[in-house]
Structures are given as structure tokens and as C-alpha cells.
Amino acid sequence: MTQTRRLRIFRGAHGAGELREYTVEAGEGMVVLDAVHRIQAEQAPDLAVRWNCKAGKCGSCSAEINGRPRLMCMTRLSDYPAERPITVTPMKAFPHLKDLVTDVSWNYATHRRIPPFTPRAPDFPDGTWRMFQYEVERAQEFRKCIECFLCQDVCHVLRAHGKHAEFIGPAFLVRAAAYETHPLDIADRRDFLKADGGIGYCNITKCCTEVCPESITITDNAIIPLKERVVDRHYDPLAKLWRALTGRRTG
Amino acid sequence: MPDIQTHEYDVLVIGAGGAGLRAAIEAAASGASVGLVCKSLLGKAHTVMAEGGAAAALATVIAQDNWRIHFRDTMRGGKLHNDWRMAQIHAQEAPDRIRELEAWGALFDRTPDGRINQRPFGGHTYQRLAHVGDRTGLEMIRVLQDKAVHAGVGVHMECTIIKILVGEGRAAGALGYYRESGRFVWFRAGAVVLATGGIGKAWKITSNSWEYTGDGHYLAYDAGAELIDMEFVQFHPTGMVWPPSVRGILVTEGVRGEGGVLRNAHGERFMFRYIPEMFKGDFAETEAEADAWVTGDRSRHRRPPELLTRDVVAKAIVAEIQAGRGSPHGGVFLDIASKRPADYIKRKLPSMYHQFKELAGVDITREPMEIGPTIHYVMGGVRVDPESQMSTVPGLFAAGEVAAGLHGANRLGGNSLSDLLVFGRRAGLAAAEFAGRQGRGPAVPEQELGAVMREALEPFERADGENPFAVQAALQEVMQTYAGIVRDQAGLERALAELGRLKERARRVGVTGSREYNPGWHAALDLRALLTVSEMTVRAAAERRESRGGHTRSDYPDQDPALERRLVVVRREGDGMGIRWEPQPAIPEELRRLIKEGA
Numbered sequence: 001m002t003q004t005r006r007l008r009i010f011r012g013a014h015g016a017g018e019l020r021e022y023t024v025e026a027g028e029g030m031v032v033l034d035a036v037h038r039i040q041a042e043q044a045p046d047l048a049v050r051w052n053c054k055a056g057k058c059g060s061c062s063a064e065i066n067g068r069p070r071l072m073c074m075t076r077l078s079d080y081p082a083e084r085p086i087t088v089t090p091m092k093a094f095p096h097l098k099d100l101v102t103d104v105s106w107n108y109a110t111h112r113r114i115p116p117f118t119p120r121a122p123d124f125p126d127g128t129w130r131m132f133q134y135e136v137e138r139a140q141e142f143r144k145c146i147e148c149f150l151c152q153d154v155c156h157v158l159r160a161h162g163k164h165a166e167f168i169g170p171a172f173l174v175r176a177a178a179y180e181t182h183p184l185d186i187a188d189r190r191d192f193l194k195a196d197g198g199i200g201y202c203n204i205t206k207c208c209t210e211v212c213p214e215s216i217t218i219t220d221n222a223i224i225p226l227k228e229r230v231v232d233r234h235y236d237p238l239a240k241l242w243r244a245l246t247g248r249r250t251g
Numbered sequence: 252m253p254d255i256q257t258h259e260y261d262v263l264v265i266g267a268g269g270a271g272l273r274a275a276i277e278a279a280a281s282g283a284s285v286g287l288v289c290k291s292l293l294g295k296a297h298t299v300m301a302e303g304g305a306a307a308a309l310a311t312v313i314a315q316d317n318w319r320i321h322f323r324d325t326m327r328g329g330k331l332h333n334d335w336r337m338a339q340i341h342a343q344e345a346p347d348r349i350r351e352l353e354a355w356g357a358l359f360d361r362t363p364d365g366r367i368n369q370r371p372f373g374g375h376t377y378q379r380l381a382h383v384g385d386r387t388g389l390e391m392i393r394v395l396q397d398k399a400v401h402a403g404v405g406v407h408m409e410c411t412i413i414k415i416l417v418g419e420g421r422a423a424g425a426l427g428y429y430r431e432s433g434r435f436v437w438f439r440a441g442a443v444v445l446a447t448g449g450i451g452k453a454w455k456i457t458s459n460s461w462e463y464t465g466d467g468h469y470l471a472y473d474a475g476a477e478l479i480d481m482e483f484v485q486f487h488p489t490g491m492v493w494p495p496s497v498r499g500i501l502v503t504e505g506v507r508g509e510g511g512v513l514r515n516a517h518g519e520r521f522m523f524r525y526i527p528e529m530f531k532g533d534f535a536e537t538e539a540e541a542d543a544w545v546t547g548d549r550s551r552h553r554r555p556p557e558l559l560t561r562d563v564v565a566k567a568i569v570a571e572i573q574a575g576r577g578s579p580h581g582g583v584f585l586d587i588a589s590k591r592p593a594d595y596i597k598r599k600l601p602s603m604y605h606q607f608k609e610l611a612g613v614d615i616t617r618e619p620m621e622i623g624p625t626i627h628y629v630m631g632g633v634r635v636d637p638e639s640q641m642s643t644v645p646g647l648f649a650a651g652e653v654a655a656g657l658h659g660a661n662r663l664g665g666n667s668l669s670d671l672l673v674f675g676r677r678a679g680l681a682a683a684e685f686a687g688r689q690g691r692g693p694a695v696p697e698q699e700l701g702a703v704m705r706e707a708l709e710p711f712e713r714a715d716g717e718n719p720f721a722v723q724a725a726l727q728e729v730m731q732t733y734a735g736i737v738r739d740q741a742g743l744e745r746a747l748a749e750l751g752r753l754k755e756r757a758r759r760v761g762v763t764g765s766r767e768y769n770p771g772w773h774a775a776l777d778l779r780a781l782l783t784v785s786e787m788t789v790r791a792a793a794e795r796r797e798s799r800g801g802h803t804r805s806d807y808p809d810q811d812p813a814l815e816r817r818l819v820v821v822r823r824e825g826d827g828m829g830i831r832w833e834p835q836p837a838i839p840e841e842l843r844r845l846i847k848e849g850a
Contacts, residue, residue: 013767029494029610041720045771046764050292052460055500055606057389058295074609097431098768105408108293108400116401117356128350130365136358140383143358143390147294182356 002027005077006085007035009047015096021085026077032088033061033072036100048099056213059148063100064089069150069211091153107149110168113196117179118187135183142178142222144214145171151208151218157201167198170208170218177222180229190233199227255700256436260286260405261686262679263425263440265412265467268296269388269668270651271446272395273348273675274682278444279402283683286405286438288427290447290462293408294396297448297460297652298671301388302503302602304370304380305672306665307345311366313377313549318342319845320376325666326838326846327529328374328560329630329659330800331815332480335838336637337657341666341673348672349381357394359383371508371549374560374663376533378508378549385503385600391668410436412466413776414703415443415474415647416695422474422646423692426703430773433766435704439694441686444640444678445471445633445649450484450784452777454626455724455731458490458501464777465784467653471633472783476642478821480631480655481784482791483801485662486736488564490625492582497610499625502585502603504664506620507557509599510545511587513568514619515576521583522556525567530559545590562661562800565624569736572623582623588616624736628667630658630801631791634820639681640674646685646692650678660800708766710775716761719775726753726781734789739806743793750786757782790830791819 005026008019022039033051040047052058054073061072066080066087080086094102123129151170157163168176176193179185193199208218216222261283264275267290275287289296308321321342326333349367353359359381360368371378383390400406412427424439447467451459472478489502507513515521520541526534534556535541541555557564568583578584587596593616597604600615607613607620633642633649635656640648651671658666710716733746757778762771797811798804816835821828838846 013765027495030496031610034496040770041718041724045718045720045762045774046769048768048770052291052295052297052462053300054460055300055497056609057386057602058299058460060291060295076610101431101768103431104292108406108408112400116397119354119356122354127354128366129353131358131361132365133361133363133368136361139358143383143393144386146299146389179356182358185356 003082005035005082007039008085008087009036009039009100010089011047011099013096013098019087030077031073032065032075032077032086035077036072036088048097048101050101057146059146062091062148062150062153064091064153069153071148071150071213074213091149093153093155093159094149104149106164107147107152107171110172111175113168114172114176114179115187115189115192117182117185119184120186129184131183139178139181139183141216142174142181144216145174145178146214147171148213150211150213154207154211156205156207163198163201167201168196170202170223173197173199173202173226174216174218174222177226180226190230193226194230194234199223199230202227254435255704256434257439258286258405258436259439259691260284261441262286262444262682263438263442264288264444264446264679265425266290266296266446266448266651266653267293267406268298268446268448268651269391269395269671270675270678271296271444272392272399273672274444274446274650274679275399275404276395276402277676277679278683279399279404281680281683283686286407286440287399288407288410288412288438290411290466291409293406294392296392297463298388298392298668300501301391301668302385302501303372303505303508304382304387304665305345305349305391305668306372306375306379306663307349307381307669308342308379309346309349309367309369309381311362312369316377316379321345321379322842323846324375325657325663326659328663329661330810331659331846332799333659334637334656334835335842337674339842340637341657341670344673345669348669348676352391352394352672355394355398357390370505371554371558372664373504373507373558373564375665380508380665382505384598385505385602387668407436411773411776412470413707415470416699417474417644418693418695420645421689421692422644423695426700428707430768433769433772437700439692441689441691442646442648442682444682445647445653446651446675446678447653449629449652450788451626451629453726453730453781453785453788454735455727456490456499457626458487458499459626465780467649468632468787469780469783471642471644471647471649471653472787472821472823474644474647475823476644476647477634478632478655478787479634479818480791481629481787481821482795482819483630483660484626484788485561485628485630485801486565486624487627488561488568488624489585489622491611492621492623493580493611500606500610501625501627502620502622503600504561506585506587506600506603509587510590511557511585512555512590513557513564514584514586515571516578517576521571521576522559522564522567525563526556526559527563534559560661561664565736566803568624578621580621582621584619585622586619588618593617628652628662630660630662631655638677640678641681641685646689648678648682650674660802707776710760710762710772713759713761714763716759717756719760719762719771719778722753722756722760722778723774723781725756726785729753730785734785734792737803737805738792739804740793743789746789747786747793750782750789754782786828787821790828791821794819794830
């Protein structure tokens with residue numbers, strides 16, 4: 001069962017360009033990425049688009065579909081009314097390269113700045129540890145992140161205010177939470193999160209949680225607990241006094 | 252030189268999946284300067300899609316497991332065609348590589364006493380796969396990515412290598428282009444490690460992404476290295492079949508590992524009828540026994556036949572479909588809903604649940620999946636030294652799927668992720684040593700690099716040339732039709748003739764637009780590798796007149812004892828493809844006994 005669908009795709013380079021309309025034969029179950037590929041193969045071979053797994057596992061094909069940040073491979077054409085065109089544009093929070101492709105290198109540079117995983121000494125002389133499933137599961141939610149950067153794209157601190165230099169964005173707060181909740185990790189990232197990480201910029205509008213294709217509860221489970229830890233460290237008057245008196249760090 | 256960026260490294264690693272990352276980490280740890288080339292963005296390589304787990308005889312669940320049993324399973328699964336030494340090294344070193352990954356931050360699922368849990372998988376005597384739900388690859392690649400980045404590895408993203416330059420009888424470096432700018436880049440190196448993965452994009456129904464165009468296979472061949480086993484291609488038994496747009500997408504073997512069963516249109520669990528002679532006695536013979544294994548005591552019951560090796564299961568599915576007992580969309584049914592409670596399925600197979608729900612509108616906790624075979628993996632590839640992973644070209648190494656030997660005629664599920672770690676590490680170590688000993692590769696004359704670049708830009712001169720995507724699609728059709736799961740002489744000869752015509756068409760493809768991020772141009776350049784690996788597969792498949800593991804011939808349906816442990820070797824001879832037979836070294840008596848009699 002095929003159906004004719006219209007797609008309006010942003011074509012152009014380095015921010016300059018226009019929406020161009022294409023018509024494509026759509027088969028059953030087709031997703032937006034399939035339609036983009038068909039246009040590429042049959043009508044516009046130089047149409048730039050990133051993709052890899054086509055199954056929501058690699059996070060490469062991020063774009064904005066009718067203005068909403070989504071993975072093109074997990075968005076079915078049939079979710080949109082057939083009579084209206086579907087608009088596909090590149091992510092807005094990153095510098096535009098060409099067509100649907102943006103320069104996401106800032107994310108990789110930002111990732112590198114997070115203090116890395118630092119394990120406690122092994123529990124046993126053979127160099128191994130014991131961890132329990134319930135401990136592991138707490139961290140696993142954050143480790144589902146496929147680095148699609150849709151949460152970065154939707155976050156107004158980055159998207160509207162361009163605070164890329166001051167704020168690492170929800171994706172890397174999730175990564176920090178993955179380290180912080182790792183049962184073996186002993187690094188202290190609170191100073192990093194407050195200063196370099198700019199966690200205070202997040203005002204909990206939860207847009208990131210809404211667009212996460214992995215359904216990570218970014219705001220409630222990652223960001224808010226991190227904010228609490230930072231606040232405990234920096235604004236607890238008793239702890240402050242203790243540090244001043246003893247020169248030692250607390251909890 | 253104009254229009255070309257230059258970098259120099261002791262070790263250049265091409266490919267940033269598990270093997271490439273592990274090689275880069277090891278080379279950097281031995282003090283080498285390391286460059287890492289990713290065809291996509293970092294962290295998006297195929298490893299990220301691996302689902303089921305990494306096989307290693309950790310013996311955390313079944314205490315009597317050990318490397319000997321893992322070795323035996325690997326050799327039997329590979330139909331005794333494996334490089335015995337690689338299979339031994341792999342089985343012996345895999346547990347350390349997994350524990351090391353944990354020390355670097357990987358969080359595997361746990362046993363009740365807090366150790367790394369292990370999952371049952373096809374062809375493995377005991378439950379042996381370290382896993383993280385059904386997203387083990389994602390966990391592995393993130394941990395390796397972190398480790399590599401903090402080890403100071405120079406990462407070059409969205410960069411495709413088109414040529415390995417050779418001089419003074421050794422690898423000198425590699426030339427490629429950045430997708431973003433279309434500009435060329437020359438990496439001069441002391442040693443080069445290929446970790447480029449497989450060739451699955453040469454077929455139409457595939458679980459592989461756009462990257463899997465056989466780049467490393469082609470680059471090694473072009474550089475004069477030998478390749479072996481190219482006739483052995485793995486069809487994963489369970490790919491999605493419906494809707495058409497998702498055809499080929501992988502459904503993890505973990506579904507069967509967790510108790511999922513295969514049924515035909517009559518509701519029959521048909522795998523009981525397909526247990527091969529070699530495995531008689533190792534598998535459950537009744538549904539009751541198989542079910543008892545799933546939910547009960549695994550030491551007293553035998554495994555369900557759904558956990559036979561992938562080659563056996565894939566062929567059984569094809570036979571059922573051909574006999575008219577297939578599902579409505581040309582597959583068979585994979586059912587876990589009737590075997591496990593919904594919350595268990597969602598916990599152990601979350602991404603499968605999500606994938607079917609979103610893409611097919613199927614709730615796998617309530618209804619069966621429709622599945623069928625999909626191209627998944629190539630056992631064949633660059634011939635390497637089992638200890639160092641060096642190819643027959645000095646200074647050129649290969650690890651992971653692009654290298655051959657470990658898996659023989661058929662790979663066991665779970666042995667790929669451990670392969671990447673074990674042999675990625677060894678390749679990185681040996682490459683760093685080679686570069687330390689031999690120094691930087693020889694300088695390459697400018698005109699040699701210039702000629703490669705000019706050739707790469709030729710498609711732009713044919714703006715009215717044929718569309719490269721059309722040629723790619725035609726190639727996939729040919730390979731799917733004539734070099735698929737079941738082959739015969741007439742079909743393979745037809746394929747060879749068709750490939751000849753496609754080569755002509757490939758010479759005439761044209762592209763329009765600029766060099767910046769131009770997928771048409773990228774596809775045009777990938778065609779050379781795709782056509783070459785397809786030809787290798789077809790020629791080797793025509794040569795091997797028997798059926799063994801991942802290579803099935805309808806005109807030679809049986810294993811031929813005279814061809815046991817004999818290799819089809821492919822090597823470039825001028826502009827032509829040279830093919831010859833060669834016996835493998837004999838398996839030492841002690842290990843042979845192990846394989847035959849058990850540990």
C-alpha cells in the first residue's frame with residue numbers, strides 16, 4: 001500500500017538556504033529517514049543527512065520534524081496527516097553545515113571536560129569488585145543515552161541563549177549523573193558541575209525529558225539530584241563552617 | 252601540497268568501533284602517538300548496535316565453565332575451519348578483557364552475589380555472555396570511547412580512507428577525505444591498523460548500516476594483502492521482516508537466550524527437527540525439557556534447539572518458509588510473550604520491546620514477532636598472524652570483523668564483542684611495537700597522492716553520469732539474488748557476469764553539487780570497495796564446492812571432508828583477482844582431542 005507524501009526539507013549550507021518540497025512514494029511503515037533516503041537516492045543525491053543504525057540505537061539522525069526535535073529513524077510518516085507536508089529541518093542549537101547536518105563537535109569537546117570515571121580500589125586481591133543489580137540499575141538509566149543531542153537542541157539555555165561556553169547542557173548532566181551514580185566511582189564532580197558545568201543555568205523546564213528518545217527522565221532523575229548535591233556542598237552553612245574550621249571536605 | 256591536510260602518527264587506526272578503539276587505547280598505553288579515524292561520528296560505529304553480549308568464560312554463573320569449553324564451542328561452531336591459535340587466544344584472554352572493561356567503568360548486569368551475570372546464547376555450552384540488558388554494545392563503546400579520548404588519542408571524525416599507501420615493502424600511511432569539507436587528508440604512520448568492520452551493505456536485506464561497505468577488506472586487498480574465507484558470510488536468523496521499511500533490522504539472539512521460541516505457521520516449534528548430527532545429544536529433544544531448561548535447573552536439562560548455531564537456525568527458517576510454513580510476510584514467528592512475563596521481557600530486552608513497538612506496532616510482551624534471516628557478519632577478511640594481527644603486508648594490521656580466522660565458517664553469537672577486545676588490544680600492542688622498531692613509514696611521492704585524489708574527484712567531471720545510488724541498489728539486488736543464504740554454481744557465475752557489468756556502470760557514475768558533505772559522492776567512492784568485496788565473495792563461493800557453516804550450496808549440500816581446514820585465499824594480481832587453495836596448519840593433538848571429546 002503506497003501513498004504519495006510531501007516533505008519540505010531544508011536545503012542549503014552554513015545557515016543560508018530554503019525549504020524545498022519533494023514528493024515521495026511512501027510504503028507501509030515508512031519512517032521520515034526512509035523518505036529522506038528515497039529522495040536522496042532518486043532526486044537529490046547531494047542531500048546531506050547523517051544516519052547509521054536506523055533503529056534508534058546510535059543517535060545519528062537527529063533533526064527537527066515539524067519543529068520538534070526527533071530521531072528521523074523512529075518517526076513514522078503515518079503519525080502525520082497525509083494531506084499536509086512534513087517539514088524536516090536541521091537541529092537549531094548547533095552551527096549549520098549542510099542540509100540536515102550540523103556541526104556537533106562542541107558536544108564532544110564538552111564531554112571531554114567532565115572528570116572521568118574514577119573507581120575505588122578493587123574489593124578483592126584479584127582486582128574485581130562486587131556490585132548488586134539494584135545499584136547498577138540506578139546508573140543504567142543514564143547510560144542508555146545514545147548521544148543524539150536532541151536534549152541539547154531543545155534546551156533554551158543553549159538554543160535560545162547560546163550559553164554553550166557556560167553550560168554543558170542536559171546531555172552531559174546525564175553523563176555526569178551516570179558517573180556519579182556508578183557504584184564504584186569516587187570522583188567529586190560538584191565543583192565542576194557548579195563552575196564549568198553551569199548547572200545553575202538549568203531552570204527545570206523539563207523540555208529535555210520530553211524529547212529524549214530513550215525516555216531518560218533527565219530533569220527529575222539526573223539534573224535535580226545533581227543540583228541538590230551541588231547545593232549541599234556549596235550552600236550548607238554547617239558544612240561551610242566545618243570546612244573552614246578543619247580544612248577538610250565533607251560528604 | 253595544495254588541498255591536503257597532513258598528520259603524522261606512530262599508529263593510525265582506521266575504524267572506531269570496539270576493535271579500533273581498543274587498539275588505539277593499547278597503542279597509546281604503550282607510548283605511541285595514535286590517530287583514530289571514524290567514518291561516522293565517534294561512538295556511532297556498528298559496535299553501538301550490538302545487543303546480546305560479549306562471550307567470555309568468566310564462570311560467574313556456571314562454575315565449571317573455562318577457556319577450553321569456550322574454545323571447543325568456537326571451533327565446533329566454526330565447523331573446525333577456524334584458525335585454532337586465534338580461537339585459543341580468544342577463549343583464554345576474553346575474561347581478562349571483560350574484567351578490564353569493568354575496571355574502566357562498564358556496568359554489566361549482575362548475578363545475585365554481585366558478580367558479572369552471564370546469558371545463554373546459541374552454540375555456547377554454558378551461559379557465557381556478559382551483557383547489559385540488550386544494549387551491550389552501547390555500554391562497551393561508551394566506555395572505550397571515554398578511555399580513548401582521555402588517553403590522548405587524536406580523533407578524526409567523519410573521515411573516510413580511500414587508499415593505503417605502501418612503500419619500501421611496508422604500509423606507509425593512508426589517504427582519505429573529510430565528509431564535512433570534502434578535503435583530502437594524508438596520514439603518514441609507522442603502522443596502520445584496519446578495524447573497519449564488515450561488508451553487509453553489499454546485500455539488500457541487511458542488519459548493517461551505510462558504513463559497512465567493506466572498506467578495510469578493499470584497502471588491504473588493494474595494498475597487496477591476502478584475504479581468506481570470503482565465502483563465509485553470516486546470515487543472522489532473526490531480522491525484522493515487517494513492515495518493509497525495517498526489513499533486515501536485527502532482533503537480538505538474546506530473545507532466544509531469554510527463552511524465546513521459533514514457530515512456523517502451524518504453531519510448531521520446528522527447531523527440534525533440525526538438530527545436526529554433530530550436536531545430537533547436546534540439545535533438548537522435547538518441549539518439556541526445553542522449557543524446564545529455560546525456567547529451571549540448567550545443569551540437569553539440555554538447551555532448547557533454538558540455541559543452535561546461527562547457520563543452522565537461519566537455514567532451518569529458510570527451509571520452513573520454502574515448505575510453505577512461513578508467516579504472512581515471509582518469515583517465521585519468534586515468540587517470547589508466551590514464555591516470560593511482560594515485566595521480565597521489558598527488563599531484559601528493553602530495546603527490542605521499544606523497537607517493535609515503535610517501528611512495527613507490535614507489543615512483544617503480548618504477541619509473537621515475525622522474523623527472517625538478514626545479512627549480519629562476514630567471517631572472511633584480512634589474513635592475519637594470530638599473535639600480532641599483522642597482515643601479509645608488513646606494518647598493516649587488522650582486528651575485529653575485517654580480520655579473518657577466529658570464527659572459521661560460522662561465528663558464534665557473543666564471540667564478536669570479545670573478539671574486538673582481545674584482538675583489538677593485540678593489534679594495538681603489536682602495531683605500536685612495529686612502529687617503535689621500524690619508525691615512521693617511508694615518505695610517499697606527491698604525485699602518487701595526487702593521482703589518488705584526482706581519481707577520487709573524477710565523478711564530479713561527469714555531472715550527467717549515472718546515479719551512484721542506482722548502481723549500489725543494483726549491486727545489492729545481484730548479491731541478494733545470487734550470493735544469498737543458499738547458492739549454486741549457475742547463480743554464482745551469473746553474479747560474476749553481473750558484477751562485471753556493474754563495474755562498467757560504476758566507472759560512469761557522476762555526481763553534482765559541491766564537495767561539502769555530498770552523500771552522492773561518498774556513495775560513488777564506496778562503490779569500488781563494495782564491488783571488490785562482492786567479487787571476492789562470489790569467486791570464493793564458486794570455488795568452495797561444499798556446504799559448510801555460513802556457506803551453503805544447493806548443488807553441493809554436504810560438507811566435503813577433503814575440504815576440511817582448506818582455505819580459499821584471495822589476493823590482487825595486477826588488475827585481476829587471484830584465487831588459490833591452501834591447507835591450514837594442523838590443530839595440535841591435545842586441542843584436537845579437546846574438540847572431539849570435550850574438556
